[in-house]
Amino acid sequence: MAKSALSMNSETPLLRIRGVVKRFGGLRALEQAHLEVMRGQIVGLIGPNGAGKTTFFNVMTGLYTPDGGVFELAGQTYNPGVVDQVVHAGIARTFQNIRLFKEMTALENVMIGRHIRTKAGFWAAAFHTRAERAEEKAISVDAERLLQYVGIAKEAGQLAKNLSYGDQRRLEIARALATSPKLLALDEPAAGMNQTEKRELQVLLERIRQDGTSILMIEHDVGLVMGLCDVITVLDNGRVIATGAPEDVRRNPLVITAYLGSVG
Amino acid sequence: MDFLNSMRYPSPQLSKRYWLFILVGVLCLAPWVCVFTGGNYWVRVLDFALLYVFLALGLNIVVGFAGLLDLGYIAFYAVGAYVAGLLASPHLANSFSTISAIFPGGVHTSYWIILPIAALVAAFFGILLGAPTLKLRGDYLAIVTLGFGEIIRIFLNNLDRPLNITNGPKGINNIDAITIGSFSFGKSFQLWGVTIPSVIFYYYLFLILVIAVMIVSLRIQDSRIGRAWVAIREDEIAAQAMGLNTRNLKLLAFAIGASFGGISGALFASFQGFISPESFSLSESIIVLAMVVLGGMGHIPGVILGAILLAAFPEFLRATLEPLQRLLFGQVLLDSEIIRQLLYGTALILVVRYKPKGLWPKVH
Numbered sequence A: 001m002a003k004s005a006l007s008m009n010s011e012t013p014l015l016r017i018r019g020v021v022k023r024f025g026g027l028r029a030l031e032q033a034h035l036e037v038m039r040g041q042i043v044g045l046i047g048p049n050g051a052g053k054t055t056f057f058n059v060m061t062g063l064y065t066p067d068g069g070v071f072e073l074a075g076q077t078y079n080p081g082v083v084d085q086v087v088h089a090g091i092a093r094t095f096q097n098i099r100l101f102k103e104m105t106a107l108e109n110v111m112i113g114r115h116i117r118t119k120a121g122f123w124a125a126a127f128h129t130r131a132e133r134a135e136e137k138a139i140s141v142d143a144e145r146l147l148q149y150v151g152i153a154k155e156a157g158q159l160a161k162n163l164s165y166g167d168q169r170r171l172e173i174a175r176a177l178a179t180s181p182k183l184l185a186l187d188e189p190a191a192g193m194n195q196t197e198k199r200e201l202q203v204l205l206e207r208i209r210q211d212g213t214s215i216l217m218i219e220h221d222v223g224l225v226m227g228l229c230d231v232i233t234v235l236d237n238g239r240v241i242a243t244g245a246p247e248d249v250r251r252n253p254l255v256i257t258a259y260l261g262s263v264g
Numbered sequence B: 001m002d003f004l005n006s007m008r009y010p011s012p013q014l015s016k017r018y019w020l021f022i023l024v025g026v027l028c029l030a031p032w033v034c035v036f037t038g039g040n041y042w043v044r045v046l047d048f049a050l051l052y053v054f055l056a057l058g059l060n061i062v063v064g065f066a067g068l069l070d071l072g073y074i075a076f077y078a079v080g081a082y083v084a085g086l087l088a089s090p091h092l093a094n095s096f097s098t099i100s101a102i103f104p105g106g107v108h109t110s111y112w113i114i115l116p117i118a119a120l121v122a123a124f125f126g127i128l129l130g131a132p133t134l135k136l137r138g139d140y141l142a143i144v145t146l147g148f149g150e151i152i153r154i155f156l157n158n159l160d161r162p163l164n165i166t167n168g169p170k171g172i173n174n175i176d177a178i179t180i181g182s183f184s185f186g187k188s189f190q191l192w193g194v195t196i197p198s199v200i201f202y203y204y205l206f207l208i209l210v211i212a213v214m215i216v217s218l219r220i221q222d223s224r225i226g227r228a229w230v231a232i233r234e235d236e237i238a239a240q241a242m243g244l245n246t247r248n249l250k251l252l253a254f255a256i257g258a259s260f261g262g263i264s265g266a267l268f269a270s271f272q273g274f275i276s277p278e279s280f281s282l283s284e285s286i287i288v289l290a291m292v293v294l295g296g297m298g299h300i301p302g303v304i305l306g307a308i309l310l311a312a313f314p315e316f317l318r319a320t321l322e323p324l325q326r327l328l329f330g331q332v333l334l335d336s337e338i339i340r341q342l343l344y345g346t347a348l349i350l351v352v353r354y355k356p357k358g359l360w361p362k363v364h
Helices: A002-011 A053-060 A083-089 A106-113 A122-127 A130-150 A165-177 A195-210 A222-228 A246-251 A253-260 B002-008 B012-038 B040-065 B074-087 B091-095 B097-102 B111-133 B138-158 B198-221 B224-234 B236-241 B246-272 B282-295 B300-329 B336-354
Strands: A015-024 A027-037 A042-046 A068-073 A091-093 A183-187 A214-218 A231-236 A239-244 B189-191 B194-196
Touching (some): A027 A214, A042 A053, A091 A165, A106 A165, A122 B198, A231 A253, A239 A253, B040 B224, B040 B300, B074 B111, B111 B138, B138 B282
Parallel strands (some): A027 A239
Antiparallel strands (some): A015 A068
């Protein structure tokens, strides 16, 4: 019984997105794009520059309004037109060009991530109610734990803008994890990292997956994508041209053409 | 040895408490010092300084925390003042026969009802301003809020026709003083042969309310809501991506900031006994904003310092520069009002140039 429930779970995809269309004026940035992420998977979204990867991310997480498409998380449709609903549904994201709250400390940045999972309002804060104090305490304990989890606990009191580049990337991941997501969406998490930082990132992402959060990531670093991803989806000109295991995708002639161009 | 060390290096806890005692002592004695050295005039100056602190703390929520530049903040002060003016004066009964039939001596609502109403009405206007401007930021928001402030003032100035609601530029007179039971804050009081002037009662009332507002501000700052406002100020897109409902949070900032303004406006009306649209000009909005910026946006002690400095400054100039000019030239050559504007401008330029985060910014 338990086993069949488990296998049921593994059959319904965690994230299923079909038929996404996004136009910017005359430009068709996404044309019937689709993507699936199974529970416990790390899925890579790759493609040449301008293929529509970040647009896909922005549509999926509600920063752009799509012109069409069906969005399902854990079997439930969600409306990406309302940004905060996406996070409520269980998708948290990071940004290609890091977008931390620069003048806030690392700890406060992660505490913001807890916002949607907590509820104290103005009056609770004004009267400093017992429930509010307990919640604040829990928020900061959770945030400290997450900073420790991504390995930057000692930077808790530093302003986000003063962290090193690699630590800022980690902080963004911690902030996203603070929303208790089912799916973590990372937009080029390794961009600008050196080899050591990339290896550490790989370890961290493996661990996040093992702890039960699936990952969808855009990434250019071949080593990282091949080493981490269970499935790779390739976008080109706003269309999905291939989906499959890293080795298959690597040999796919369509993918090679998309990246290198065709001969003759 | 230990004793000597403890004297030289008092524990931070102790010295903090020590300073608090001194501060409370100074705040309680200040009006009496003023009464005995310069008379009631200087206590009035203190009272106004406290009202400005109240206003600056309210504006700090909108500008300092949520990062929404508001150049029409004085409109909420006006709304609060007119709520008090209409609900606690003979004006409405004088201009409407139906009202005078119900309240022959004029409408005289208790201030303990007026203050919450003023807060609510101002909060409503805050949302009214916030809703259409949700997508605006920076300069664009500043222009719209500036226009809003002027609209309110012009309405107040012209709503004496066809129905005389605000009494137009003539303003509303004979506004009730605040009372507790039969005790009125508007009259001086004899105690053991000493006359305690009305301004001193207002001083303590304002002081208590300002402290309450300060405590609320401090608590909000370190709360879930306060953090969310700062996040919106820092990066609105990232804040949305973290699931923050930026629309509601911004409206909440507008509403709470406005309600602080509304309460202080009602206090102002009762304290002055007279209000007219003149008191709510654009320059007042700018002065309150200057207090926030000069002191240190988003940093509550800084904002309080800024408000006290800018509120006391013109009075200080009036008291020093005119006698000084008489002494030097035998006459007053430059009106202190002109010098005040000159120094205001200079001070702001210097602060922006050398202390862009204000005189007392937040340190990490």
